[in-house]
Amino acid sequence: MKKVRVRFAPSPTGGLHLGGLRTALYNYFYAKQHNGDFILRIEDTDQTRFVKGAEEYIIDSLNWCGIQPNEGPHNEGKYAPYRQSERKDIYRKYAEELVKKGHAYYAFDTTEEIEALREKLKSEGKSNLQYGYDVRHQMRNSLSLPPEETEALLKINFPHVIRIKIIKNEFVHFKDMIRGDIEMETNGVDDKVLLKADGMPTYHLAVVVDDYLMKITHAFRGEEWLPSAPVHVLLWKYLGWESDMPKWAHLPLILKPDGNGKLSKRDGERLGFPVFAKEWNDPKTGESMKGFKEIGFLPEAFVNMLALLGWNDGSQQEIFSMDELVKNFSIERVHSSGAKFDYEKAKWFNHEWIKKSHPDRLLAPVKDLFTEKGIIINDHKKLTKVIDLVKERCTLLTDFLEQADFFFATPIQIDTTSILSKWNQNKNLFFNELIRSYQLTTLVKAVEFENIFKEISAINQLKPGELMLPFRIMLVGGKHGPAVFDIASILGKEETIKRIEHGLSMLNLAQKAN
RNA sequence: GGCGCGUUGGUCAAGGGGUUAAGACGCCUCCCUUUCACGGAGGAAUCACGGGUUCGAAUCCCGUACGUGCUACCA
Numbered sequence: 001m002k003k004v005r006v007r008f009a010p011s012p013t014g015g016l017h018l019g020g021l022r023t024a025l026y027n028y029f030y031a032k033q034h035n036g037d038f039i040l041r042i043e044d045t046d047q048t049r050f051v052k053g054a055e056e057y058i059i060d061s062l063n064w065c066g067i068q069p070n071e072g073p074h075n076e077g078k079y080a081p082y083r084q085s086e087r088k089d090i091y092r093k094y095a096e097e098l099v100k101k102g103h104a105y106y107a108f109d110t111t112e113e114i115e116a117l118r119e120k121l122k123s124e125g126k127s128n129l130q131y132g133y134d135v136r137h138q139m140r141n142s143l144s145l146p147p148e149e150t151e152a153l154l155k156i157n158f159p160h161v162i163r164i165k166i167i168k169n170e171f172v173h174f175k176d177m178i179r180g181d182i183e184m185e186t187n188g189v190d191d192k193v194l195l196k197a198d199g200m201p202t203y204h205l206a207v208v209v210d211d212y213l214m215k216i217t218h219a220f221r222g223e224e225w226l227p228s229a230p231v232h233v234l235l236w237k238y239l240g241w242e243s244d245m246p247k248w249a250h251l252p253l254i255l256k257p258d259g260n261g262k263l264s265k266r267d268g269e270r271l272g273f274p275v276f277a278k279e280w281n282d283p284k285t286g287e288s289m290k291g292f293k294e295i296g297f298l299p300e301a302f303v304n305m306l307a308l309l310g311w312n313d314g315s316q317q318e319i320f321s322m323d324e325l326v327k328n329f330s331i332e333r334v335h336s337s338g339a340k341f342d343y344e345k346a347k348w349f350n351h352e353w354i355k356k357s358h359p360d361r362l363l364a365p366v367k368d369l370f371t372e373k374g375i376i377i378n379d380h381k382k383l384t385k386v387i388d389l390v391k392e393r394c395t396l397l398t399d400f401l402e403q404a405d406f407f408f409a410t411p412i413q414i415d416t417t418s419i420l421s422k423w424n425q426n427k428n429l430f431f432n433e434l435i436r437s438y439q440l441t442t443l444v445k446a447v448e449f450e451n452i453f454k455e456i457s458a459i460n461q462l463k464p465g466e467l468m469l470p471f472r473i474m475l476v477g478g479k480h481g482p483a484v485f486d487i488a489s490i491l492g493k494e495e496t497i498k499r500i501e502h503g504l505s506m507l508n509l510a511q512k513a514n
Numbered sequence: 515g516g517c518g519c520g521u522u523g524g525u526c527a528a529g530g531g532g533u534u535a536a537g538a539c540g541c542c543u544c545c546c547u548u549u550c551a552c553g554g555a556g557g558a559a560u561c562a563c564g565g566g567u568u569c570g571a572a573u574c575c576c577g578u579a580c581g582u583g584c585u586a587c588c589a
Contacts, residue, residue, distance in 0.1 A: 114586095188518075224589085226584080252520085338581090338583090342539070348539055479549050483549090
């Protein structure tokens with residue numbers, strides 16, 4: 001048995017959206033499950049290789065998801081280099097070998113010439129130009145030109161590409177791990193460019209050459225590659241490597257939540273949800289787009305959500321840790337149809353993960369969030385308690401800000417209007433009495449705060465229910481938060497008293513103003 | 515237009531000849547809770563359509579429709 005080796009080969013220009021990330025995940029699960037290697041290869045070109053920080057961004061995103069590549073793109077290794085732009089000579093060599101074997105040819109047509117022909121055909125109402133069997137003999141290439149002329153053109157380095165020579169009426173079949181046996185006629189594909197005029201390979205050449213050289217055993221990629229799969233299979237055959245061809249799996253697409261179509265980064269903007277794992281700053285447009293991380297997702301939840309978009313293990317389990325995903329994943333159970341992305345469900349996954357996470361796991365990210373907002377927290381013990389108390393009401397990590405900031409910063413403004421209409425002298429007296437009683441007692445636990453509260457309300461013949469809301473607003477500033485006495489307990493006696501006093505004076509002020 | 519791939523509630527989906535067609539998200543009602551959540555109970559809502567095959571079809575076959583992808587010197 002060959003050792004499992006999978007590769008993930010993102011392009012550095014577009015960032016890494018949901019679909020690409022899921023492909024990476026599925027590759028990773030499979031490799032991990034078989035104790036194999038996960039290789040990170042960069043599909044860059046001369047134009048894109050210098051996109052600032054793009055490669056680091058890809059690595060960061062993968063790391064955040066919990067994926068550490070075994071090889072590439074920085075590693076020196078047996079199979080280095082891992083960047084397409086640094087492998088130009090390799091591709092040229094194999095492209096020329098194909099020409100020699102008669103499976104490919106040089107083409108000297110300029111882009112303008114092809115474009116003109118395309119336009120002409122279109123205006124005549126004919127279908128799209130297919131540079132292939134039907135037209136290649138009318139074009140300028142090493143198949144139609146006399147050998148001397150081809151040689152002369154090559155000698156003066158006339159700009160040219162190398163195209164694969166597709167045989168007409170041939171059937172190509174291969175097995176897809178998700179879709180089963182697939183048979184396609186070669187007539188559907190044209191003579192794809194393998195090597196571009198600038199010397200860079202197209203994807204078609206690069207995947208097969210690299211997959212062969214890097215000993216890839218399994219190739220999982222998006223469904224959009226299915227139509228050109230025959231080209232790749234043919235290439236494996238023409239290069240004489242058929243027996244080493246990896247097993248294919250074409251993953252379903254992730255679709256827009258509304259309407260139809262492949263999910264794009266524009267949709268995220270339009271519908272108000274992230275499409276990247278981490279914040280992506282497009283150096284070309286200068287745009288900055290928040291990622292799931294910045295919105296407040298736990299990587300565990302993000303990975304869980306993405307993994308289940310197009311796959312499930314057949315059981316009713318929905319919450320999976322990375323280890324469980326690695327253990328239970330099976331490529332055969334991946335769907336063959338596309339799935340619409342549902343942000344509500346994505347948030348639900350995060351909510352579940354926040355609820356089940358130990359407060360210690362949440363401490364660092366929550367603390368960072370507070371620090372960003374200017375609230376410095378040094379008391380980790382208190383923070384842990386607070387997190388434990390409010391986590392079940394937080395869907396996003398950023399919700400902790402709203403749910404818990406009052407524990408660390410005294411609310412200046414309080415919602416007096418919600419109290420004022422039912423405020424009276426009796427209640428005023430009650431709270432003053434409450435302060436005195438609290439002062440006289442040692443108070444730690446929530447029940448202790450509660451018992452005294454109820455005692456005094458009974459003495460004053462007031463229903464505790466009518467007093468809870470004012471109490472809450474004094475402590476919190478508004479009508480939210482966990483159970484009041486829990487809040488008081490964490491705040492401590494001194495702070496609680498201080499906030500009641502402050503609340504009372506605010507109430508007085510508001511009453512006078514009325 | 516050509517070719518490929520797909521189609522189970524609004525969404526994610528289980529189910530691969532006999533099921534009252536699971537479950538989850540979202541939505542609605544109620545309970546719990548004198549805030550909001552969490553939790554609990556319940557509800558509405560589905561096999562794209564038409565033909566076969568079969569005693570029997572969501573499941574197998576063929577058409578149609580619809581969707582989606584590809585049809586670049588992009589990946």
